[in-house]
Amino acid sequence: MSDISEDVSSGEIDATDNIDITDDGGDFQGETDTQVHSAIESLSSMDELSPETWEGLDSAERLGALQNVENQIAGVQDRPAITVTSQDLPDSVYGGYDGESICINQGHLEGGQPVEEMFDTIIHEGRHAYQDFAIENPGFVDDNSLVNSWAENKDNYLSAEEYGQETYQSQPLETDAWNYAESIKNGVYENKE
Amino acid sequence: MEKKEFVDWLSDKWKYPTKGAELLFNKYLAAAPEIKERLNDLFHAGSCSPFEIRGFSIASLMEGHHMNAIAALFTLDWLLREPEKAEKSLHKGHDFIK
Numbered sequence: 606m607s608d609i610s611e612d613v614s615s616g617e618i619d620a621t622d623n624i625d626i627t628d629d630g631g632d633f634q635g636e637t638d639t640q641v642h643s644a645i646e647s648l649s650s651m652d653e654l655s656p657e658t659w660e661g662l663d664s665a666e667r668l669g670a671l672q673n674v675e676n677q678i679a680g681v682q683d684r685p686a687i688t689v690t691s692q693d694l695p696d697s698v699y700g701g702y703d704g705e706s707i708c709i710n711q712g713h714l715e716g717g718q719p720v721e722e723m724f725d726t727i728i729h730e731g732r733h734a735y736q737d738f739a740i741e742n743p744g745f746v747d748d749n750s751l752v753n754s755w756a757e758n759k760d761n762y763l764s765a766e767e768y769g770q771e772t773y774q775s776q777p778l779e780t781d782a783w784n785y786a787e788s789i790k791n792g793v794y795e796n797k798e
Numbered sequence: 799m800e801k802k803e804f805v806d807w808l809s810d811k812w813k814y815p816t817k818g819a820e821l822l823f824n825k826y827l828a829a830a831p832e833i834k835e836r837l838n839d840l841f842h843a844g845s846c847s848p849f850e851i852r853g854f855s856i857a858s859l860m861e862g863h864h865m866n867a868i869a870a871l872f873t874l875d876w877l878l879r880e881p882e883k884a885e886k887s888l889h890k891g892h893d894f895i896k
């Protein structure tokens with residue numbers, strides 16, 4: 606490894622994009638839009654997801670709230686719900702999906718991470734569970750070429766650690782999960798304002 | 799750097815699969831001159847000079863985001879091309895799939 610040393614500073618995120626509810630005519634996009642609307646409708650009423658209530662929860666209660674979100678989003682996606690756990694992870698890693706469960710960064714759960722970001726993470730990881738369910742159950746998602754692209758991507762996953770943030774974020778599995786989670790997050794938190 | 803030496807370098811020294819190394823070669827060809835120069839230095843000398851943009855540097859991406867130097871340089875290239883999009887993405891971090 607090379608000997609490089611520099612400093613870092615950080616900035617703020619502006620995640621205030623509007624929800625794109627445009628149906629481009631594809632069945633998959635239409636199904637996704639339906640899921641997004643259903644999720645926003647059902648999750649907007651969860652009191653634990655409001656910043657004020659979240660503030661007062663301990664980490665076990667927060668994990669429980671995220672499990673409730675996973676249970677609801679799994680219903681919206683018509684797949685079995687999976688267990689949500691927490692784990693010590695580097696600060697830049699928000700969570701993960703290992704094929705059987707969803708893992709959330711324990712430090713983020715205990716710390717002052719905004720509830721919107723925790724919500725984004727659980728929806729994002731739940732979308733990976735949906736993608737995986739589609740790969741394992743042919744016909745679950747009608748668009749075979751899309752599912753094939755997910756399967757190929759799963760076998761050749763491009764981590765941020767090795768390929769950089771742009772390549773990581775622009776691979777099919779991640780692009781879909783990032784867009785999906787952001788749409789639902791924006792919808793839920795616009796409704797809570 | 800020619801394609802073969804770039805791909806061999808990433809495969810042999812950095813343990814990338816051939817397909818992944820070829821993907822990064824295409825990004826290398828399109829990279830900004832200051833990034834390409836540092837990748838060349840890394841190839842020839844095993845180290846390169848520091849580079850920072852919008853508060854992100856090779857070292858900070860390696861330490862804070864656990865990237866290797868190759869991933870860090872390509873991330874800095876994205877910060878040069880699409881600063882706001884890249885910065886927003888970096889502040890949101892990343893996840894993993896196993």
